[in-house]
Amino acid sequence: MPGLSRVRVLVADDSPLLRRLLRDAIEEIDRVEVVAEVGDGAAAVDGVRAHRPDVVVLDLQMPVLGGMAALQRLRADGHTLRVIVLTNHSESPYRDACLRAGADHFFDKSAGIDRVLDVVRGLAADPEVSAFPPSPVS
DSSP states (O other): OOOOOOOOEEEEESSSHHHHHHHHHHTSTTEEEEEEEEEEEEHHHHHHHHOOOEEEEEEESSSOOHHHHHHHHHTTTOOOEEEEESSOSSHHHHHHHHHTOOEEEEGGGOSSSSSHHHHHHHHHTTTTTTOOOOOOOO
């Protein structure tokens, strides 16, 4: 669709291999670009300030500043971007805490990255709506 702006994504994960996998997969989506890749939560907060992404894919366990603390800082700073938490911890307490802190989506890495890509595809098609509604807090 001509005239639509690109969806800008920041990928934050301490695994360089997963960051590359996410970047490569996300950049295959029309009208989407990865504007930054970072390896810790503090760099994610700084990256959001510097690059103004529409979406952050945020690992929960990272060095320097964990994903939960980064999420809280982003929301405290008033950023209205979409935050997709991607983690190895699918247990409800982690999920519920992240959603209460302002995450829009929470996905387990063991399930693969397809759901993350579906959300980003949905935002590229219509920035007001994602392919999945925000995950409910139990």
